[in-house]
Amino acid sequence: MDTLGYLGQGFGVATTPLNLITALSGTLIGTVVGLLPGLGPINGVALLIPIAFALGLPPETSLILLAAVYLGCEYGGRISSILLNIPGEASAVMTALDGHPLARQGKGGIALSISAAGSFFGGLIATIGVTIFAPLLATWAVAFGPAEYFVMMVFAIACLAGMAGNKPVKTGVAALIGLLLSCIGIDSNSGVYRFTFGGLGLSDGIQFVVLVLGLFSISEILVLLERTYYGQTALKTSGRMMFNMKEFMFIKWATLRSGVVGFFMGILPGAGATMASAVAYMSEKRIATRDNRFGDGDLRGLAAPETANSAAACGSMVPMLTLGVPGSGTTAVMLGALTLYNITPGPMLFQNQPDIVWGLIASLFIANIMLVVMNIPLIRVFTKILAVPYWALVPGIAIVTAIGVYGVHATTFDLFLMIVIGVVGYILRKFDFPLSAILLGFILGGIMEQNLRRALSISNGDLSILWSSPITWGGWALVALMVVLPIYRGWRQRRARVPLAP
Amino acid sequence: MLYQRLFLVALLVVYAVLAVATMGYQAAFSYEPVGPRAFPLLLLVLLAAGTVYLLFRPGHLAEENDETPLTPQVLVKLVLCVLALSLFAFFFERLGFIVSSFLFAIAMCRLYNGGWITSVITGLVMSLAFYVLFDRVLDVPLPLGVLSGLGS
Known part of the structure; x- marks a missing residue:
């Protein structure tokens, strides 16, 4: 089979000394970034982009670095969830539900090792999935024209809102704000400056590193400011660190199922690791009939979300590599990094630059093994990092963020822009608008408008080109499904509530 | 709830200002049927629709935002x-x-x-x-x- 040959070639790329060292440092950085509150995969990855650029790393190496950090974050997020009951990042929220009770029962060590195993299998299942599905999707996506692409982007946005659970309209508005932000700056087709209001700083548009760091680092710093009053203490891990065979057999099926669920949730644009861990947790809770202790320390309830979020992290690489549509906030940032290297992700990437694609996929396998090996013995070191107080942590994050922003263009205008974006982001966050939707909208916006205009140029302004091929029909059907889904869900909830009312 | 509505109204004002600005965006000469104006205008219309919907049904805030009120x-x-x-x-x-x-x-x-x-x-x-x-x-x-x- 072709795939195996390419994969071998990928391993050739991923096992060069430079790429191995990069993957190792990426996984280390990722774990630390994941476990620290205030830094998640999105801003962790965004901070590394200027550095990777300044160091002159070749594109495949920097992509490997970013992917290793992403995967490492999914591993690291669980540590603070389990020991502090404070998720280090959003997708580890579900891990705290059963992980923290386990730690309180004195089984912290077991909880940490079994969740590491869960993350490993999740990553492994999903990477195998990527190896199988990505080339298939890529060969199919070559047939996409501008109209098909546009419909795909509309689907990505609709999916984001439709899968968002309880606040579809807010998610939709957030995504539209992101799309609108992408219009700022010079319009490459006509040379018209849009929304710059005469200023020079915006004429080039908003740099995506500035947007990401403003939205995620600065707003997070402001959120952490509210929490300085709340005390926190890490639970000590004592006793057995390693899980035993019986415990592993107990979670075996939950892990397998959650790995598959996580992978497919990861592929869906916008659903991402946070949704995947929630869905995996909920469905395992429903499936578990035998001694169901979900909520106060069930091992399955710990393994399921951890497996799913690692699987989703890998799965979200599929739409990024094959369609150029990011599957999650973090892959949106990686997509932005690729465009800095003048590489356009999409189906052609598999033909034109197989080294990048397959090197990345192979390095996912390698990073996953590194992480599980590193995480079990080094866990005591990582728990020490949790003891870093906010007053030392936050200034550090703020300064590194500023360096990251300044490093892109070396202008202080970007620093001010970052602060403004951060404050607006903080307000939006207070009102429950999901910030990752803004980011996805921003990344998709440019390509979306280009494809729409290109499609209408082909048809000479006739809108019917947008629904003239079977692929577009399928796309619009999916869009309709995503619009109906939250309406149906709301209707069902209301109906369930009526009989309860007196 | 009140603050949220105020914020949404502020958003609507921003959309209006941007929409006025968008009206002026026209290519000097155009090679294509869709100019630089259509896409942002479409977005603004959709945004306004969504925001007006939220104005009537803002929904409840998530727990984490309710727990930490701004003192x-x-x-x-x-x-x-x-x-x-x-x-x-x-x-x-x-x-x-x-x-x-x-x-x-x-x-x-x-x-x-x-x-x-x-x-x-x-x-x-x-x-x-x-x-x-x-x-x-x-x-x-x-x-x-x-x-x-x-x-x-």
Whole structure:
């Protein structure tokens, strides 16, 4: 089979000394970034982009670095969830539900090792999935024209809102704000400056590193400011660190199922690791009939979300590599990094630059093994990092963020822009608008408008080109499904509530 | 609820201003049927529709946002934090990275309840360590500002 040959070639790329060292440092950085509150995969990855650029790393190496950090974050997020009951990042929220009770029962060590195993299998299942599905999707996506692409982007946005659970309209508005932000700056087709209001700083548009760091680092710093009053203490891990065979057999099926669920949730644009861990947790809770202790320390309830979020992290690489549509906030940032290297992700990437694609996929396998090996013995070191107080942590994050922003263009205008974006982001966050939707909208916006205009140029302004091929029909059907889904869900909830009312 | 509605109204005003601005965006000569105006205008219409919907049905805020209401103390801290960030940005090139980040780190440390002595030590260590790490080791150029006489 072709795939195996390419994969071998990928391993050739991923096992060069430079790429191995990069993957190792990426996984280390990722774990630390994941476990620290205030830094998640999105801003962790965004901070590394200027550095990777300044160091002159070749594109495949920097992509490997970013992917290793992403995967490492999914591993690291669980540590603070389990020991502090404070998720280090959003997708580890579900891990705290059963992980923290386990730690309180004195089984912290077991909880940490079994969740590491869960993350490993999740990553492994999903990477195998990527190896199988990505080339298939890529060969199919070559047939996409501008109209098909546009419909795909509309689907990505609709999916984001439709899968968002309880606040579809807010998610939709957030995504539209992101799309609108992408219009700022010079319009490459006509040379018209849009929304710059005469200023020079915006004429080039908003740099995506500035947007990401403003939205995620600065707003997070402001959120952490509210929490300085709340005390926190890490639970000590004592006793057995390693899980035993019986415990592993107990979670075996939950892990397998959650790995598959996580992978497919990861592929869906916008659903991402946070949704995947929630869905995996909920469905395992429903499936578990035998001694169901979900909520106060069930091992399955710990393994399921951890497996799913690692699987989703890998799965979200599929739409990024094959369609150029990011599957999650973090892959949106990686997509932005690729465009800095003048590489356009999409189906052609598999033909034109197989080294990048397959090197990345192979390095996912390698990073996953590194992480599980590193995480079990080094866990005591990582728990020490949790003891870093906010007053030392936050200034550090703020300064590194500023360096990251300044490093892109070396202008202080970007620093001010970052602060403004951060404050607006903080307000939006207070009102429950999901910030990752803004980011996805921003990344998709440019390509979306280009494809729409290109499609209408082909048809000479006739809108019917947008629904003239079977692929577009399928796309619009999916869009309709995503619009109906939250309406149906709301209707069902209301109906369930009526009989309860007196 | 009231604050949320006020915020949504403010958003609507922003859309209106942007929509007026969008009206002026026309290509001098056009090679394509869709100009630079259509896409942003479409977005603004959709945004306005969504925001008006939210104005009528804002929904309940998530628990985490309900649990931490903005007390005056927090609000003062938030304003101070934004002020510190802005001053940091303002002096970043004027005073150079080392001096401005030293002062900024002290301010942030104090905001997050660090003591005076620890703050000064943290500021000193961070400003020097980050300069060496990023400028010298990782090749991300940072301005030296007032210290440029010392650097080589």
